[in-house]
Amino acid sequence: MNSDSRSGTSVVVPAVGAASSVTCLRSLGRRGVHTIAVSENPNAPAFRSRYCDESIGVPSPAEDLLAYKEALLEVARREDVRTIVPVREPDIYVLSRYRGAFAEHVAALWPTFDVLGDAHDRVRLVAAATEAGVTIPETQLLSEVQDWDRKLIAKSRYALVTDEQAGLEPAVGDGSGSVGSQAPAEAHGTEPSPGGFLDVGKTRYIEPGIEPDRERITASMYHDPIVQEYIPGTEYTFRALYDEGEPVVTCQKRATRGYKYARGPSVYHEATAIPELTEAGLALLDQLEWHGVASVGFIRDERTGEFNLLEINPRFWSSLPSDLPAGVDFPHYYWRVAGGEDVERNPSYETGKGTHLLRGEMAYLHSILFEEFAFVEKPPFWPELWNVARSLITDPGFDYLALEDPEPFVQDLRNRVESVL
Numbered sequence: 001m002n003s004d005s006r007s008g009t010s011v012v013v014p015a016v017g018a019a020s021s022v023t024c025l026r027s028l029g030r031r032g033v034h035t036i037a038v039s040e041n042p043n044a045p046a047f048r049s050r051y052c053d054e055s056i057g058v059p060s061p062a063e064d065l066l067a068y069k070e071a072l073l074e075v076a077r078r079e080d081v082r083t084i085v086p087v088r089e090p091d092i093y094v095l096s097r098y099r100g101a102f103a104e105h106v107a108a109l110w111p112t113f114d115v116l117g118d119a120h121d122r123v124r125l126v127a128a129a130t131e132a133g134v135t136i137p138e139t140q141l142l143s144e145v146q147d148w149d150r151k152l153i154a155k156s157r158y159a160l161v162t163d164e165q166a167g168l169e170p171a172v173g174d175g176s177g178s179v180g181s182q183a184p185a186e187a188h189g190t191e192p193s194p195g196g197f198l199d200v201g202k203t204r205y206i207e208p209g210i211e212p213d214r215e216r217i218t219a220s221m222y223h224d225p226i227v228q229e230y231i232p233g234t235e236y237t238f239r240a241l242y243d244e245g246e247p248v249v250t251c252q253k254r255a256t257r258g259y260k261y262a263r264g265p266s267v268y269h270e271a272t273a274i275p276e277l278t279e280a281g282l283a284l285l286d287q288l289e290w291h292g293v294a295s296v297g298f299i300r301d302e303r304t305g306e307f308n309l310l311e312i313n314p315r316f317w318s319s320l321p322s323d324l325p326a327g328v329d330f331p332h333y334y335w336r337v338a339g340g341e342d343v344e345r346n347p348s349y350e351t352g353k354g355t356h357l358l359r360g361e362m363a364y365l366h367s368i369l370f371e372e373f374a375f376v377e378k379p380p381f382w383p384e385l386w387n388v389a390r391s392l393i394t395d396p397g398f399d400y401l402a403l404e405d406p407e408p409f410v411q412d413l414r415n416r417v418e419s420v421l
Contacts, residue, residue, distance in 0.1 A: 005340030006107040008082030015039035015046035019399035020087045020320040022408045025051040027331035048407035061090035063196045069094045076105045083107040083338035086315035089160040107338035110292040119312040120159040132287035136309045137228040148211045151230035154204040161198045205374040233302040238281025242290040251328045259363045262373035267360025269319045271326035271351045321399040322355040354395035
């Protein structure tokens with residue numbers, strides 16, 4: 001059982017632009033837990049939920065991580081607060097980096113900073129996956145790649161890049177073409193002074209046979225990113241809540257559609273149960289001696305059927321709403337473990353249940369009409385429009401929209417319209 005468990009009647013949930021925040025508030029609020037939403041955005045959809053008991057403004061972590069940490073710590077010092085729910089990368093970064101300070105006041109149901117470094121640094125993650133026997137795409141640093149005659153993608157080495165991290169020298173390989181092991185200084189416990197984090201952009205698809213401008217990509221991403229072979233197939237995630245290295249609750253999700261036809265965050269997701277996926281997810285998290293929640297992303301190679309590791313999200317995932325209709329209420333389990341309460345281990349859940357992010361479905365269709373991605377075949381628009389419409393009828397579950405609590409959906413829609421206009 002979690003040795004850092006705490007009593008308390010309140011939970012702190014960062015109110016971010018993802019449905020996971022609202023889902024946490026709804027799940028716990030329905031059970032009588034006092035919910036405290038914190039955000040730098042006064043128009044956060046979670047602030048509009050009927051299950052948001054308190055709303056507190058905090059500094060933006062994108063602009064000042066330390067100020068955000070201090071504001072979060074001030075709320076954590078309240079005697080009624082049991083724990084804090086991490087829902088985005090800056091949340092888990094701050095909570096894990098300053099774990100000792102938070103653990104004095106709340107249940108620190110998240111990994112140590114060294115373990116977080118294994119998850120956030122994809123070079124170290126590749127090494128951990130290899131040790132665990134988990135299949136990974138061929139991975140190199142951009143500076144090391146020599147063969148461009150194949151389908152490759154370039155993406156950030158780090159899940160979150162701070163401004164201090166951008167000044168580090170890139171890691172180098174051992175001369176064999178494999179990824180080196182150098183990690184950012186803060187991952188080894190030295191005390192930095194991060195100001196904010198940087199937008200390194202999205203995944204780059206590299207046309208086969210054409211060497212990209214390495215200097216330009218490196219400059220735009222502020223560090224030497226990684227390059228991986230492109231694996232065609234369907235994305236899956238293995239979700240889990242761990243208590244000091246032991247799995248408590250697990251489930252799986254298949255991403256049927258993403259924001260873009262070339263993938264991206266899922267907007268239509270269905271619960272699945274595949275033994276090989278469970279085996280791979282547990283092997284990696286066991287290797288890391290995980291603590292807290294995690295979503296491990298895989299892609300199932302359509303050529304071989306193997307599950308290839310993509311990444312770890314070391315916090316609550318944006319598609320969290322899809323788990324509850326299947327019968328897996330992760331926020332409730334998180335709350336109980338944080339309080340040292342008993343939880344049924346690995347409860348069964350219903351597969352085939354799907355939910356939609358409505359604006360994401362629109363973005364998916366928009367990408368088919370107006371965007372192009374190298375070597376990724378574009379599906380025909382009208383059949384995909386029919387697929388979207390049909391699934392909305394057969395699976396009328398939604399990430400934001402709820403008749404009992406409509407205001408978050410309305411606010412999210414208003415925010416998106418205003419951002420476009």
